[in-house]
Amino acid sequence: MRISQRFTIIRTVLAIAIALAVAIGIIFLVSKSPVEAIIYFITGPVKKFSRLMNVVEMMLPLLFTGLSLSLIQRTGVFNLASEGCFFIGGAVAGLFAVKLNLPKVIDPMVCITIGGLVGMICMLIPAVCRLKFGASEVVSSLMMNYVLMYLGLIMIRVFVRNPDTGQLQSLDFQEQARLSILIPKTRVHTGLLVAAALVIIFWVYLFKSRWGYRMRMTGSNPGYSKYSGINNTKSILIGQALAGLACGIGGACEVLGLYQSFKWLALPGYGFDGVIIASLAQNNPILVPIGAFFLAYIRVGADIMTRMTDVQNEIVSIIQGVVIVLLSARAFLGNWEKREIVREATANAEGGDKT
């Protein structure tokens, strides 16, 4: 275990390092002033407080979807509806933020809760189809994302469309529905507290609660958990429901925290980012903030670089791609790990002989 744990960390760090090296190599190829670009890219986000806060803003939606995927990937049912759930959570919260008129504090809480519940129900649809009818969850959830996106847009168009704008957007939210700013002079809103709470709740659920134990065993070996008397269907559905809840709440917080009205016209992409973050975090909720911070950091860094130099920020996609490929490549560093294992095993055998 010591060796494989060590190699998990080495693999992650090295994957990131190689990805950054590839990015730097490309910058050297395409840029007239590569050194400057790289400095902006790497140190840009920490140079100014406001930029660091941009990283935190960028992190927020990623936290929610990263948490969601860290559960999904442990259930053994690879449901990719996080994208659509995030969207529909935001759309429904936006709808209620226009229509409802409740007292301060209560209003956004109600909107977020409804957004979360809708996200939860939507996440459960592909999971139930999988468990009850054997429909491939990957296919049905990817399709589901488009269904949810158009459903959200239709709701906005029919119920709360702002007739004064050319582009589709909702009427303005009620003032008290919007999330307040947490750190003055930035756009970091109270959604951050919600995310922090979810990180802790998910970690406790996964590693401390009986439900979480059952879900981990189901994901790890469904035959074993069934034989042990664990209800696999139930534990998978609980995990998927929590994952959907996180997405829905995340979408709602994003919409109520950053905008005055609902303006999304396409899927924001945070759901799929969740896969990267959860993989970086080894599907451990407590490590999700680190993964989310990394991704947000390189995105903000690339943005700064794009603004200041001649390098385009698509470089971020290359970094993401390389990291994912290296992390999911199980044989990456496999030979090195094997040599270490051989060395330890033979050394143990020699030691054992003397006694």
Next chain:
Amino acid sequence: MQEEVQKISNTKIGDIYLSMKGITKVYGNGVLANNQVDFEVRKGEIHALMGENGAGKSTLMKVLFGNELPDAGTITLDGKEVTIDSPKTAVALGIGMVYQHFNLADSLTIAENIVVGSEPNEGVFFDRDNAIKIVNSLAERYGFNVKADELVRNISVCQKQKTEILKILFRDSQLIILDEPTAVLTPQETDELFEQLKMLKDNGYTIIFISHKIDEVMRLCDRVTIMRAGRHMGTYDISDLTARDISRLMVGRDVIQNIEKPDHPMGKTVLKVDELNFYDKHNVHVVNNMSFCLHKGEILGVAGVEGSGQKEMSEIITGLLPPFSGKVFFEGEDITEEDIAGRRKHGMSHIHEDRMTYGAAMNESIEENLISIRNEDPDLGSKLFLDRKKIRSLAEDLIKRFSVLCKSPDVPVKMLSGGNMQKVVVARELSVSPKVIIANQPTRGIDVGAVELIHKTLIEARENDCGVLLITSDLNEVLDLSDSLIVLHGGKIVGYFRDVKKLTEEELGLYMLGLKEQSEAEIREAVADED
């Protein structure tokens, strides 16, 4: 059409044909399976490779057959150094292997299974008639009694093994590896196999015979190589050794201990199975009207050739498989409709024959593998949360009691040897003080030390008035441990013996083969004993 040309060999009978030197193999989970092993085989001999389960015999043969690449060492075959990187290369070099678990396509005929890969053809079409002709003549030449046009699904284990051997002969292999071929055979079938192997030897074939059964090796083989804990313990002429020598070299101590089983009175019926029936997906009647009773403090053995319905029967009793008809009673209560959790709550434990798929979650820690069946146990925490400290102390206690060799309870189960893995499974299943244990092949493929411990544990459970259903294809185990015994053949109970002491191995073999069968009335006694 395939030309039957014998591969020309430079080696004369009696000379060294195969030489493996300094073979070291470490598996990805850190198990050192072979440590600097040397192994030499002469042309035209039957060479036994012996050792306990886990001694590294199978690994050495996997290296020879190209299933595993060695981490160090060289292989010389027929005077040339060779690199064997896949079974395909091994076959091309004239090596053939029969695995313990056969690699046959169930839905094809014997002939098709044998010729696959180098089929006789007519233009672009497969020439089935010719294939059957070739296989029949091959079988005749070596005295194998098989029908080439029979579907593999319908033939017995023994016939499947013959098919595997014919497959090797068809491919013109000079070196035949047999991995524990007698493990699945009855004593009568074993005798037949030995005759055939001796005939192959007389025809100039070289045979490596993997086994841990000393008497068989002494009867059949010319020389023996013994392995222990991944190391080569020496190669000897069989005539120079006694059974005791071999046992000492294999185990590292003098005699294999006998099982001590004090008398214990049987109690009331705790588990009753009533007219169970089950058909598999090919509509084969794999569980055929089974009825029997298990009493408190009784070890009821279930003997039978593997695949006689044992797996389905135990899965029906434990709730993994719904029966087509029939009922299961636990202390008089009908539990046929109950789910697995419900049955476990009644006090039923289950040691599944497949510890990798059902017995444990390989990637999870020992600790987490010890608590899965008590995930709702109020002793292990509050209603919603598990208490890590309580789990840890339970795990440490069980690891000590069942002497699981590990660094800590946090080690993932996949890092353990087969024997220690099985100890984790048994520890978990017995830690809940069950009233009934369904133990399906509890000691298959594990080392002698672990076998002993598990036998002791089952006997202890019996003394605590637990009913043990011991399903095993190991004749010695079933005869040594059981108080009473049922024999399965083709999904049916063909014999019930209230007192196992009166039964001999040969007699049991006849029942297992289906050559003998008790009358309906005698078998009904298995249920009539209810009280």
